[in-house]
Amino acid sequence: MYDLSLLFACPVCKRALIGNACSVCNIDFSRGKTRVPSFLCKEMYESEASYQQALQTIEFWGNGWGKRLQESEHAFIYDMTGEQLHQYAAEQIELGKRGSTLMGHEVPLGELDGKVVLNIGCGAGTEALTLAHAGARCLAMDITYEAACAADMILDRVCGGLALQGDARFIPLKDSSVDIVYSSGVLHHSSDIEKSIGEISRVLKPGGTAYVMLYAKWSIVFLQEKLLGWTGEQAWETGDRKNPRSDVFSVQDCKELFSGFSPVSVDKRGGSLRQIAKIGTFFPKSLDFLVDKPLGANLNIVATKKHSLHVST
Numbered sequence: 001m002y003d004l005s006l007l008f009a010c011p012v013c014k015r016a017l018i019g020n021a022c023s024v025c026n027i028d029f030s031r032g033k034t035r036v037p038s039f040l041c042k043e044m045y046e047s048e049a050s051y052q053q054a055l056q057t058i059e060f061w062g063n064g065w066g067k068r069l070q071e072s073e074h075a076f077i078y079d080m081t082g083e084q085l086h087q088y089a090a091e092q093i094e095l096g097k098r099g100s101t102l103m104g105h106e107v108p109l110g111e112l113d114g115k116v117v118l119n120i121g122c123g124a125g126t127e128a129l130t131l132a133h134a135g136a137r138c139l140a141m142d143i144t145y146e147a148a149c150a151a152d153m154i155l156d157r158v159c160g161g162l163a164l165q166g167d168a169r170f171i172p173l174k175d176s177s178v179d180i181v182y183s184s185g186v187l188h189h190s191s192d193i194e195k196s197i198g199e200i201s202r203v204l205k206p207g208g209t210a211y212v213m214l215y216a217k218w219s220i221v222f223l224q225e226k227l228l229g230w231t232g233e234q235a236w237e238t239g240d241r242k243n244p245r246s247d248v249f250s251v252q253d254c255k256e257l258f259s260g261f262s263p264v265s266v267d268k269r270g271g272s273l274r275q276i277a278k279i280g281t282f283f284p285k286s287l288d289f290l291v292d293k294p295l296g297a298n299l300n301i302v303a304t305k306k307h308s309l310h311v312s313t
Contacts (some may be wrong), residue, residue, distance in 0.1 A: 004116070004139055004162045007177045011039045011170035029172070031145070031165075036152050038145060038165040039172035053191060054167065057244050061189075062144040064236025065123070069150055074124045078150065082157040089133035092126065100269045100292065102184045102213040102300045103130060112136040115179040118203065120168050120196075121186025125151030131182065132160025139178070141166045168196040173203045180204075184213040188247045197257055204305040210261070212301045216268055217248040219297040220275045228277070254301050261303035270298035 009015060010022035010029075020037045021028040031038045040058070045051040068074055080088060096104025103109075113135030119128045122140035128151045132138045138161030140151040145165045152163030166172050168183075169192055181200045190196045200210050215222060225232055233243040249257070254266045271291035273283035 002137065004137055007116070007139070007173050008037070008039075008164070009172055009174045009177075011166065011172040012041065012043050014175065016174065034149065035156075036145070036148050036163050036165065037172075039170070040143075040165060040167060044167065044170045053244070057189070057191075058143055060241045060244055061236060062146050063238040063241060064233075065142075065144050065146040065150070067238050068236065069124060069146065074150075077124070077126065077129075078153060080157075082159075085129055085154060085158050086133050089130045092130055093133070096130075100296070100298060102211055102298070103127060103182075106267070106300050106302050107131075107180075107182060107211050109134040112180070116177065117180040117182055118171070118173065118178045119151075120171075120181060120183035120200075122151040122163065123147050123186075125154040125163070127182070127184065128161065128163070129154050129158065132158050136180070137161050139164065139173070141168075141171070143167055169199060171199040171203050175202055176205045176208075178203050178205065179208050181208070181210040181212075183211070185215075187212060188215045188249065189243075189245055191245055193247065193257065197260075201260055201305055206305055206307040208305050210258075210301070210303045210305070212303070214254060214299045214301065215246065215248045216270075216297050216299045217250050217253075218295065219248075220271055220273075220291060220295045221297040222248050223295075224275075224277055249299060251299065254299050258301060258303040260306070262306050264301065264303045267300045268298065269293050269296040269300070271296035 008017050010025055012025045015024050020030040027041055029037045029039050042051050115136050117131050117136040117138050119138055119140045122128045122142045128138045128140035132155055138155060140163040142148045148163045148165045155161045155163060168190055181204055187193050187196050232246050251266045251268060255264055258264045269292050272288045273291055274280040
C-alpha cells in the first residue's frame with residue numbers, strides 16, 4: 001500500500017520532508033515514539049500574538065477532547081476490533097443517509113475506493129473511520145494531539161490511513177496531493193478561514209472536491225445563542241476555558257469564501273423545532289420539514305477545484 005507519509009510537507013516552507021524533518025527550516029516534526037507527527041511550530045505564525053492565539057485554541061479543544069474521549073458517547077469505539085469498527089461504520093453510513101449530514105448526503109461514499117482523502121478536524125475519528133471503510137486512504141488531521149491520536153488508533157485497526165496534528169491554515173501536505181478534502185463542523189472555528197480555504201485549494205488535485213460544513217447564521221440554534229447570550233461548544237469546556245472562536249455564515253458568505261472553486265453548491269439544512277429551548281420537546285419530529293432548510297444550522301458546501309488552464313504558444 002502507498003505510504004501516505006510521503007505526502008507530508010513542511011507547514012512553513014511546503015518543501016518535502018526527510019522522515020518527518022525539514023532540512024530547509026531545520027525542524028523535526030516527530031513526536032517521540034508515537035507514529036502521529038505534530039506539524040505545529042512557532043515558525044508558522046506571523047507574530048507572537050498569533051502563536052499565543054493558536055496555543056489558546058489548542059488548549060481549549062485539546063482539554064475538551066481529553067474529557068470527551070472518556071465519555072460513553074465516544075469511549076466505546078476504542079475497544080472495538082477492526083471487524084467491529086467496519087460494522088459500526090456501515091451502520092453509521094445508513095444512519096447518515098436518513099439524516100441531514102454532509103457525510104450521509106454529499107460525500108460520494110461509493111466512489112472513494114483508493115482516493116486520498118484529507119479529513120480536517122478529525123475529532124474522535126469516527127468520520128475518518130467511515131471514509132476508510134468506504135475505501136479511502138485517509139489522512140486524519142486535527143489541531144489537537146488528543147484527537148489525532150484517537151483517530152490514528154482507529155485507522156490503524158482498519159488499515160485505513162494515518163493521523164497527524166496540524167493547523168488548517170498551514171496544512172502539512174504537498175501541493176495537489178489529495179483527491180478530496182472533508183471537514184464538517186470545524187473551519188468556522190478558524191481565526192483565518194480564508195487562509196484555511198486557500199490551503200484546501202493548494203493541497204487538492206485539480207478537479208478534486210472539498211466537502212465542508214459550516215455553521216449557518218440564520219438558524220434556530222444560533223439565533224437563540226445570540227438572543228439569549230449563550231456560549232457555544234459547552235460540552236468541550238474544562239475548568240474556566242471558553243471556546244476561543246465560532247463564526248457563522250450565510251449562503252452568500254459561503255459562495256464568496258469558495259469563489260476560487262467551480263462549481264460550488266451550498267445546501268442549508270438541519271433545522272428542527274425541537275431545537276427551541278424549553279418548549280422544543282413538545283414538537284413532533286414530523287413538523288421538522290417546516291424549518292429544516294430555512295432555519296437549519298448546517299451549510300453543506302461542495303466545491304471543486306478548477307483545472308489548471310494551459311495556454312499553447
